[in-house]
Amino acid sequence: MDDSREAETNLRGVSVVVLPLPAFGHLNQLLHLARLLSARGVAVHYAGSATHNRQVRDRARGWRPDATIHFHDFPLPPFASPEPDPRAAVKFPAHLQPAFDAAVHLRQPLAALLRSLAAPSRRVVLIHDSAMSFAAALAASLPGVEAFSFHSVSAFAVLLYLWESCGKQLEDLVVGKLNLAVVTNDGCFTDEFLGFLRRQHQMTGADSGRLLNTCRSIEGPFIDLLKEEPRWREQKTFAVGPLNPIVVADDGTSCRHECLEWLDQQPPSSVVYVSFGTTSSLSDEQVAELAAGLQASGQRFIWVLRDADRADIYADEGSSDHTSLDKLLSNYNKAVHRSGRVVRGWAPQLEILAHRSTGGFMSHCGWNSCMESLSMGVPIMAWPIHSDQPRNTLLVTHVLGTGVLVRDWAKRNELTPATAIRDSILRLMIGEEGKEVQRRAKAVGQAVRKAMAEGGSSKADLDAFIAYITS
Numbered sequence: 001m002d003d004s005r006e007a008e009t010n011l012r013g014v015s016v017v018v019l020p021l022p023a024f025g026h027l028n029q030l031l032h033l034a035r036l037l038s039a040r041g042v043a044v045h046y047a048g049s050a051t052h053n054r055q056v057r058d059r060a061r062g063w064r065p066d067a068t069i070h071f072h073d074f075p076l077p078p079f080a081s082p083e084p085d086p087r088a089a090v091k092f093p094a095h096l097q098p099a100f101d102a103a104v105h106l107r108q109p110l111a112a113l114l115r116s117l118a119a120p121s122r123r124v125v126l127i128h129d130s131a132m133s134f135a136a137a138l139a140a141s142l143p144g145v146e147a148f149s150f151h152s153v154s155a156f157a158v159l160l161y162l163w164e165s166c167g168k169q170l171e172d173l174v175v176g177k178l179n180l181a182v183v184t185n186d187g188c189f190t191d192e193f194l195g196f197l198r199r200q201h202q203m204t205g206a207d208s209g210r211l212l213n214t215c216r217s218i219e220g221p222f223i224d225l226l227k228e229e230p231r232w233r234e235q236k237t238f239a240v241g242p243l244n245p246i247v248v249a250d251d252g253t254s255c256r257h258e259c260l261e262w263l264d265q266q267p268p269s270s271v272v273y274v275s276f277g278t279t280s281s282l283s284d285e286q287v288a289e290l291a292a293g294l295q296a297s298g299q300r301f302i303w304v305l306r307d308a309d310r311a312d313i314y315a316d317e318g319s320s321d322h323t324s325l326d327k328l329l330s331n332y333n334k335a336v337h338r339s340g341r342v343v344r345g346w347a348p349q350l351e352i353l354a355h356r357s358t359g360g361f362m363s364h365c366g367w368n369s370c371m372e373s374l375s376m377g378v379p380i381m382a383w384p385i386h387s388d389q390p391r392n393t394l395l396v397t398h399v400l401g402t403g404v405l406v407r408d409w410a411k412r413n414e415l416t417p418a419t420a421i422r423d424s425i426l427r428l429m430i431g432e433e434g435k436e437v438q439r440r441a442k443a444v445g446q447a448v449r450k451a452m453a454e455g456g457s458s459k460a461d462l463d464a465f466i467a468y469i470t471s
């Protein structure tokens with residue numbers, strides 16, 4: 001039997017179930033993983049709620065559309081994550097709590113799915129978001145089911161969580177083992193959340209191992225340190241990221257977002273892309289400063305303004321109509337028409353980052369955004385807002401040298417003025433320092449893409465994971 005036939009045979013009888021946390025930044029990472037596995041011939045079942053499955057598929061249209069995945073629309077009571085208070089310094093995990101609570105409703109349908117697959121399959125492998133640790137205990141109780149946790153944050157952030165939640169002296173470790181002088185990013189997490197992490201770590205002890213959405217070229221030393229941790233030594237670790245597609249399909253159809261058409265007309269590497277992800281909001285005052293800072297920089301930009309962000313500042317002076325966001329935005333859009341675009345709601349981030357006209361990304365440093373930017377070789381202007389973002393910021397700016405700071409975490413309770421925003425844009429886009437940061441970002445982008453290609457570390461880890469589950 002030739003190698004390819006043998007591989008095909010090995011895949012038969014193996015079913016993989018992926019269980020995301022119902023929040024977009026988590027849902028899409030496991031969708032990417034599901035697509036990668038499915039493209040390799042593994043039968044993949046995506047276990048989410050009807051609403052989330054629809055949302056993630058709609059938003060991820062065009063990203064590896066070829067794969068076949070079995071979507072399971074489990075009943076989940078409707079829930080709404082409250083917007084984090086833009087003025088509060090520590091907001092996590094309050095805004096994700098409804099997702100954690102709702103997720104427990106997936107227990108029964110998940111158990112039924114795993115049982116139904118266990119009967120006809122040679123092996124069932126559950127890959128659950130590490131925040132869905134109830135699934136680890138469930139898998140352990142079912143014969144023929146084996147579980148892996150999936151980490152949707154950086155290895156650096158996981159390492160610091162682990163040290164912090166085990167009550168270790170974070171500062172000593174960071175200076176001693178990581179050789180980083182700046183560091184603690186204190187105040188990222190509440191005690192309540194550190195307790196949650198501790199319990200989660202205990203519960204995932206039953207898993208066979210872990211998958212990380214990162215790669216050695218970005219986080220090699222942190223992955224190695226994680227592997228030295230007592231529990232990690234006993235379990236398998238696969239660093240298979242970045243999971244986001246590197247080549248983004250542009251189907252050239254009428255569905256193409258208007259901002260991409262505009263981007264096509266701009267010079268190479270000239271546009272600043274501004275987005276703060278799906279869970280972060282800025283105060284009205286801060287939105288005003290950002291608008292002024294972007295305009296004052298004189299640089300081209302695409303700014304994604306979520307519906308959650310207020311936009312009263314865009315009203316013409318004396319305008320009595322403060323109710324229509326569309327009208328207010330159109331005033332600002334008119335003012336910056338030549339140089340910028342404000343996109344309300346949702347923009348095709350991957351396509352924007354992959355576009356040759358994009359030269360920098362002003363970001364809250366959510367892990368998806370970091371990985372997407374790094375893998376496209378786009379440098380970051382970092383503006384961390386909550387949870388793991390200050391740590392990702394440190395990684396991107398201080399460790400990798402692929403970004404500059406817009407707002408220091410230590411100044412999180414202060415308004416970031418338009419002048420500081422303008423200056424950080426100019427530092428990256430036209431200053432001497434910016435040239436070096438851009439060069440580093442390009443080099444990291446190349447290394448990341450190499451890690452995904454044949455012979456690269458992430459490709460090797462993904463191959464090893466598939467070989468393990470199909471053995």
Ligand code: UDP
Nearest residue numbers: 025277278279304346347349366367368369
């Ligand atoms: N995203 C997007 N368009 C938007 C806003 C967000 O495509 O207008 C995607 C982005 O590409 C990323 C995810 O949503 O994959 C945001 O995840 P991240 O971890 O960066 O931030 P979070 O939303 O979890 O804070």
